[in-house]
Amino acid sequence: MTYLTDVAALTRKDLRVELRARDTLPAMLLFVLSTLVVFHFALPEGTGDNAAYGLLWVAIVFTALLGLARAWVPEQEHGVLDGLVLAPSDRSAIWLGKTLATLAFLVAAQVVALPAFVVFFAPLDLTALAGVLLADIGICAVGSLMAAMAAASRSREVLLPLLVLPLAIPLIVGGVGAAISPEGERYLLLLALYDGVFAVLSWASFEYVVTE
Amino acid sequence: MSTSSIRTLPGLAALAAGLMGFALFLAFFVAPEAAIEGVRQRIFYIHVPIALTAYFCFGLGAWKALLLLWRGDERYDLESYVAIHQGTIFGALTLITGSIWARTSWGVWWAWDEDQLVLFLVLFLFYCAYFMLRFSLEEGPRRARSSAVYGLFGVVLIPVSFLAVRLAENLIHPTVFTRDGPQMTGVMFATFCIAWAALTLLAYVLYRVELAGKRIDANLRELREVLG
Numbered sequence: 036m037t038y039l040t041d042v043a044a045l046t047r048k049d050l051r052v053e054l055r056a057r058d059t060l061p062a063m064l065l066f067v068l069s070t071l072v073v074f075h076f077a078l079p080e081g082t083g084d085n086a087a088y089g090l091l092w093v094a095i096v097f098t099a100l101l102g103l104a105r106a107w108v109p110e111q112e113h114g115v116l117d118g119l120v121l122a123p124s125d126r127s128a129i130w131l132g133k134t135l136a137t138l139a140f141l142v143a144a145q146v147v148a149l150p151a152f153v154v155f156f157a158p159l160d161l162t163a164l165a166g167v168l169l170a171d172i173g174i175c176a177v178g179s180l181m182a183a184m185a186a187a188s189r190s191r192e193v194l195l196p197l198l199v200l201p202l203a204i205p206l207i208v209g210g211v212g213a214a215i216s217p218e219g220e221r222y223l224l225l226l227a228l229y230d231g232v233f234a235v236l237s238w239a240s241f242e243y244v245v246t247e
Numbered sequence: 248m249s250t251s252s253i254r255t256l257p258g259l260a261a262l263a264a265g266l267m268g269f270a271l272f273l274a275f276f277v278a279p280e281a282a283i284e285g286v287r288q289r290i291f292y293i294h295v296p297i298a299l300t301a302y303f304c305f306g307l308g309a310w311k312a313l314l315l316l317w318r319g320d321e322r323y324d325l326e327s328y329v330a331i332h333q334g335t336i337f338g339a340l341t342l343i344t345g346s347i348w349a350r351t352s353w354g355v356w357w358a359w360d361e362d363q364l365v366l367f368l369v370l371f372l373f374y375c376a377y378f379m380l381r382f383s384l385e386e387g388p389r390r391a392r393s394s395a396v397y398g399l400f401g402v403v404l405i406p407v408s409f410l411a412v413r414l415a416e417n418l419i420h421p422t423v424f425t426r427d428g429p430q431m432t433g434v435m436f437a438t439f440c441i442a443w444a445a446l447t448l449l450a451y452v453l454y455r456v457e458l459a460g461k462r463i464d465a466n467l468r469e470l471r472e473v474l475g
Contacts, residue, residue: 188383201373205411
């Protein structure tokens with residue numbers, strides 16, 4: 036039980052920091068909306084819905100990267116991470132707290148972005164929405180671990196997309212497949228498998244990347 | 248690495264070179280011409296073993312990474328890094344030979360519906376990012392552990408990406424290995440196995456040579472620091 040209390044406390048801390056500073060969420064929102072507008076002009080007339088679905092996934096991944104790049108900045112700036120690592124709780128709770136907070140920001144950005152996508156481009160069915168949610172979980176789980184690794188490096192902003200993009204390719208396959216394939220459920224299965232495998236792996240390995 | 252294991256290296260290297268030459272001889276002069284593809288098919292004896300060797304190197308790198316995280320012994324860091332380095336080189340060779348095969352068979356340098364090739368492109372990007380990560384972290388136990396974690400992610404990414412690429416693409420890759428066993432004659436299969444053994448041995452020798460070089464380099468640096 037204490038593990039869950041720790042995770043809840045860490046998530047609450049991130050949400051409260053965001054509520055006071057408003058550093059991340061407005062940036063993500065503005066970014067995803069501007070990207071959608073850019074896509075309108077990038078797609079030639081008569082390209083069809085499939086291209087729009089593909090570009091939606093580009094927008095989702097890059098919005099997530101924007102959020103992830105900010106994820107460990109408060110911890111870095113004030114030496115909070117050292118304190119958290121020293122705290123008498125399981126270190127994986129830090130990862131889970133960060134993953135949940137980032138997921139909350141990403142879903143919040145999509146609550147605005149997806150209706151905008153439907154209005155601007157093409158409809159989304161229930162399978163497509165499930166695909167978005169599953170892919171969000173996967174990219175936040177993997178991304179918050181990668182962001183912690185990148186934050187300790189010399190070239191953090193440059194490094195994060197390089198680390199995450201190859202890992203995000205199965206998520207994009209799953210997400211696009213769920214949106215356009217008549218057999219969308221198979222792609223949801225792929226996404227669920229990805230989430231399960233990589234969440235466990237990230238959860239188990241987080242301790243190794245934050246301890247000195 | 249002890250001096251005795253370095254002494255076995257020239258012998259191993261000669262064996263790898265001999266076996267490689269023998270495999271090339273078999274592939275070009277002994278193995279029968281493929282019925283449909285003709286002489287172009289002979290690149291199969293190089294391309295597929297290189298790909299399998301790259302997987303072997305990535306697997307070895309991940310195994311050493313796991314040992315590092317598990318036992319905390321610093322020497323596994325270098326071993327894991329060198330294995331992944333070899334894997335990336337063999338991965339690049341897979342992309343090049345695969346591209347040549349695609350050009351001769353289908354007339355295009357790149358085919359997105361060729362699963363294995365796309366998978367190798369994803370892996371190649373992933374392992375290039377491994378080097379970016381490694382070289383932008385300060386040297387020390389934390390770099391060793393972060394690299395190890397990323398290396399472990401790589402071997403998990405292989406099957407997941409394979410599944411994703413399979414789902415995403417049509418299958419026009421010539422399926423040589425099926426559930427009914429390989430669709431090859433005995434000589435072809437023997438040639439393939441010898442080429443595979445030769446390339447695996449070659450990769451292993453290269454791994455040992457680079458490891459020995461890196462260790463000597465590290466020792467030398469340590470000595471220089473001591474002598475001031």
